[in-house]
Amino acid sequence: MSFNITKSIFTILLTIVFSIQTIVSLCQEAFTAKHINGLEWRHIGPFRGGRSCAIIGVSSRPETFLMGTTGGGIWKTKDTGLHWENISDGFFGGSIGAIEVASSDPNIIWVGEGEQTIRGNVSPGKGIWKSDDGGKNWVKMGLDQTRHIVRIKCHPKNPDIVLVAALGNVFKSHPDRGIFKTTDGGKSWKKVLFVNDSTGAAELCFDPVNPRIVFATTWNMRRSAHQMSSGGPGSGLWLSTDGGDHWKNISSHEGLPTGIWGISTVAVAPSNNDVIYAMIENENGGLFRSNDAGKTWKLVNSERKIRQRAWYFSRICIHPKNPDEVYALNVSLHKSTDGGKTFNTVNTQHADHHDMWFNPEQPNYIAVANDGGGQISDDNGKHWSPQNNQPTAQFYRVTTDNHHPFRIYVAQQDNSTIRIHHRTEGYSIGANDWEPTAGGESGHIAIDPMNPEIVYGGSYGGYLNRYDHQRNISRSINVWPDNPLGHGAEKLKYRFQWNFPLFFSPHKPTRLYAASNHLHVSEDEGNSWRTISPDLTRNDSSKMKASGGPITKDNTSVEYYCTIFAAAESPRIKDLLWIGTDDGLVHVSMNGGNSWTNVTPIELPAWTMINSIEPDPHQDGGCYLAATGYKNGDFLPYLFKTKDYGKTWKKITTGISSEHFTRVLRADPVRSGLLYSGTEYGIYVSLNDGVNWQSLQLNLPIVPITDLTVKEDFLIAATQGRSLWLIDDLGPLRQYQANSKNKKHILFQPKSVLRTDGGSTDSKFSGTNHPAGAILYFYIDSIQAKDSFSFFCIDSNKDTIGRWSNSFSDEFTEKIKLKSGCNKLEFSLRKKPAKSFDGMVLWWAGLQAAKPRLGNYKMYIQGPGLFDSTEIRVIRNKKYPTSDEDVEQQYQFIDAIRKSIDKAHKAIIEMRDIKKQLNDFCNALDKNSKTDSLFILKEAIDSTLNKIENELYQTKSKSNQDPINFPIKLTNKLAHLIALYEHGNYPPTTQAEVYRSETDELIQEQLKLYEDIKNGSLRYFNQKIREAELDFIKPKNVK
Known part of the structure; x- marks a missing residue:
């Protein structure tokens, strides 16, 4: 009898692999949302406003305003900007391009998704929403494929008549763009102005006296991963005299510029409808004025300060009572009182202005929207409401340090980088709990593994610095100190993306990597660099030209292409390096960069950006990647995994919604096969190595997730528009097993409790702190009204710390609510405080019990057919040099x-x-x-x-x-x-x-x-x- 050893071994290995995959797959099948619905995302801030592109007030309620944010949804203030409350959560979120409040009924609000400031990382939207009750409830009203709605205007007398200006899909040609109209409150829409499939509408306004007269502008533009194009056939100024049903191109009217037009905007003076202003991007462009309702025009100002970066700005606003007082929105807010001939700067809270609104009846009330959020003035612009009361920051990458307790590091769009405590010894996470750190608004951040006070940060243009927090010393350490601003990328020695990778080796703590189109390494704190790779991109020179034309160039390195966009070294194998590029290539080196192999997944569409790359922490040849093609007009998710050093890849997107394009994938360092993915519309989790995914959204608002990181027991999410969020304890995800499917009750092992001061209280101006004491998760498959569950906790001396029950309360027992599914119990491990009495007055004194002693506590749970227990361990706060x-x-x-x-x-x-x-x-x-x-x-x-x-x-x-x-x-x-x-x-x-x-x-x-x-x-x-x-x-x- 013959016996083929090789074949037999191969058969056995296949059987083992199949068995493992079956077990892992069963785990996900048994795992449902009910098993984790007790988990919560905790918002930690910071409260520092991010970009807003749409703002409006309610004229009959002068202290009420609405703001649309980039990624953060709709916010409302009723006290002139002192407090803001999100009113779109639970319905929609993401990027907002336009808001309208019906002047005939202020309870009717329209919101258009997809911002009009079409940056290189701009987020598209999914249509238009309507509220009939002031923003309490919302209904989707269509226009899903318009993607970027930039202006909405309601008929001043009939709120069912609405005009919408839509740019359309900015990343590819598409017919759903132009001006749309409804006459039945959004039940049906008609496209009333369409120029071509590359030209959308950029502005829209009614004549203040005669609503049959409407002005609009159109804009031929296109975004791609490597270029912004502003201007071309179809751009122009339009007039309708029948309420928007028909349109006439008036771009050739006397006085208007000839040649190629780019973006343009238009506004009619509310106090004199003969006076119209238009800001036009053109070789001979600037601010134009008409004194005869648009028949003839005159260039009144061509200063660069009011028309620079035209595609990003260009909006104008006119005082409701004075036709000569006009505002040009640009980096600064510029004001003219002589009809646009001269402009002076108005001080606001932040730069980069995108929208402005005057109360028509009380024009001392003004609102502006800029890259710092929304700000309100009630004294004609002399003073403005703060920006540090809006948790709408847009972050790029997120990382943590080895400080105890750890801190979180992120870079905020059009602001600074920050490091922020994930918990404090107070009762919230406020402005005193975060500070600027190394790098700039767009950069990766890397913290010295041996000294968390030394931080390295990047920014656009290849900028890189080393910051010593202890000594307050910064040193520039650029890999190549050539400032590329204003230049295309084709002639640069190194192409550094706006958001270039920067990271330390997990094996050699003095080795710092930085990536351009090559991978660079420094072993001496950035004092010198060596290049350890060839150009690992497609190196297509046709995609490295100057961006922004044909009229205005715009080169900040956002569009620099053919660059390394994601890079990492395996935590398991020294010198195993993985590289992903923005032009869709993946390379691996197994010898520290001496040689490289192209291992790009075959199923990955060409030119799809590798947005994150994650070496498997549990398998030597394993790696995961998240790719996105939205800059090519492709909104599908792309997640892949390999187990053999990239020789083969498997697409792993089952369960992720088709338009939830993927930005990041992270592997849990504790549990093999536990994966987290951040998408344009939220977060997903897989317990079976990506075979299936399900939502991990929980209480997290709908917002683009730009990055994720796992630290200790925490999952941390950086968002584009809602600042930072985290889950405090991943225990239920890490501990759930396939055999838990038939269990009626699961008591999860809680994480260790840090013996520290502080706790958690609600605040409208600061982030939520980590709760004091322990967090206990327990699963109840089904609970009936008659079911009684009791919990009690004892310390090592058998002293009772606390009792809880869902069925009763007394002086020793706290009543709690329980539900079917996963439940969460937060409780202090302190004993009861000293007794107080009515009328007690003490001076600088405390009655609280001591923080819990170190060691093990026991929690018992008793219920129908259940008696179980688990240990809770209290650990020392290593921040303190004590024993x-x-x-x-x-x-x-x-x-x-x-x-x-x-x-x-x-x-x-x-x-x-x-x-x-x-x-x-x-x-x-x-x-x-x-x-x-x-x-x-x-x-x-x-x-x-x-x-x-x-x-x-x-x-x-x-x-x-x-x-x-x-x-x-x-x-x-x-x-x-x-x-x-x-x-x-x-x-x-x-x-x-x-x-x-x-x-x-x-x-x-x-x-x-x-x-x-x-x-x-x-x-x-x-x-x-x-x-x-x-x-x-x-x-x-x-x-």
Whole structure:
């Protein structure tokens, strides 16, 4: 009998692989949204406004305004910009290009998706929305394929008549662009102005007197991954005299420029409809004015400051009462009071202005939208509402450091990079908890693995610097210090993308990588660089020309193409490098860059940008990539994985919606096959290595996810328009197994609890802090109204820390709500605070229990057919240079104080109750020879109890400042030690312990006197009552 060993081994391996895939696949099949619906995203800020391109007010409600943001949806303020609230969450989100409030009914609001500032990373939209109740509810009203809606105008008398200006798909030719009209409130739409499939509408306005007269502009433009084109056939100025049903091109009217037009905008003066302004991108362009309703025109200003970067700006706004007061929106906000002849700059909160609105009845109310969000003025532009109250930042990449607790690093569009604490020792994450760091608005950030105070950051133009936070020192360390601004990429020595990769080796902490179209490495903190790869891109010179033409060039490196866009070194194998380019290539080097192999997935469409690349942390030859083709007009998701160093790839997008194009994929470092993907419209998770995906959106708003990172137990998401969010504990995702499918209950192992100060409170101006104490997740397959579940937690001494139940509450048990599916319980591991009483006034004191002691706690859960338990471990905060013994000393010190104060305050409550009973009893007695001794004894007891209480507590203090007048007493003095020494993780000082002991002795002396009263005079009083056959008095049992 023959035996083929090779064939047999191959068969066995195939069987093993198939079995593993089957188990993994079963895990995802059993896993449903119900298993994770207890997880939550926590928003940490920062509150620093990101780009807004649309803003409007409600003329009849002058303090109410609406703002549309880039990626962040719709926001509303009712107090002139002091507070903003999102009103689109739960309905839609993402990039907003236009907002309109019907002047005839302010409850009717229209919103168009897809911003009009078509940057290189612009996000498209999916149509138009309508609200009939001021933004409480929204209904989708079509126009899905218009992609970028830049202006909406309601008929001033009939809110069912609406005109919409749409740029259309900016990345490819498409017929759904131009001017659209509805006469039935959005039920049906008619395309009333269409020029060609490359020309969309850029502006739209009614004549303020006659709504049958409408002006519009059209714009031939195109975005691609490597170029922006502004101008060409079809661009122009248009007029309708029948309410938008028919249009006439008036671009050739007298005084208007000849030749190629780019973007143009138009506005009619509300106070004089003969006066019209137009900003036109043209070789001889600028601000034009007509004094005869558009019949003839005159160039009134061609200054570069009001027309630079025309495609990004160009909007104009006219004062509602003065036709000569006109505003040009550009980098700065420019104001003219002489009909556009001269302009002066108006100071606002931020640069790069995209929209402006005047209240037509009260024009001192003004709103502007810029790259810092929305700002409101109620004094004609002298002062503006803040930008640091809007959590709408747009971030690029996200990373973390090795500080304890770790910090998060991101770069904000048109702002600085920042590092921000993921949790604080306060009760929120505010402006004091983040700061600028290395790099610029668009860059990757890399933190020295050995010293988190040393940070490296990139930005556009190949800029790179090293920042020392400890010394506040910055050093430029560009790989090649050639400033390319204004130039195309074809003649550059190195092509650095706007968002070029920068990262440290996971194997050699002094090795820093940076990527252009080559991969570069430095071993000496950027002092010198060497190139370790050839050009790894397609190197197509036809896609490296200057961008922005044919009229205005625009070269900031956003459009620099044929560059490395994603790069990483395997965390498992030293010198195993993976490279992904923006022109759709993937390379691998297994020898530190000495040689490279093209391993581009066959199924990946050509020129599809590799947006992220992720070496598998669990398999040597494994790697994942996320690619996106939206800059080619392709909105499909592209995720791939390889297990053999890129020799073969498998597409893994099952379960991801067809238009949720993918930006990032990250592998969980703890659980093999657990993957997270960020898309244009949210986050997905896979438990089976990408075989299937399901939503991980939970409470996260609909927003583009630009990057993800996993740190410890946390999943961190950078967004384009809603700042930073994270999940605090990935335990349920990491612990769920296929055999959990039939389990009625699952108690997940909670993560370790950091022994630290702080907690979480709601705030409209700051991020949400990590909750204090423990986070427990538990799954209940189905819960009925009659089902009772109880939880109780004990410490290592078997002392009960807390009790919870869904069916009852008492003084020891907190009632909680439970649901079918995954439940979340957040609770403090502190014991109960010292007792307080009504009217208590303490000065600089604390009654709280000590932070939990280090070690293991036990949580038990009991319910129908269930009794289970899990351990919760409390760990030391390594931020503090102290030992476990120091922490235990602190715990014992604070706990001793708490117990002493608790006993004293309970005694005070008892004494007050005794005095009340004595008074009530004696007031009901007749004073005679039989009762005289009781009255005398009552007075003596009263007097003694008063003296004891006044030694323990200052009874004269009735308001917060009274202790300045009336000296504090013993329990206040002891409680002051809690205020001084409970924070941090330090042991008490020698003097603190001596003082505690001395003060506690004084308290015990008073409590001894009280015990003497209870056991002596009070018993004697009751004895006298019994002898007189009267009711007796006893102390109240105070818990």
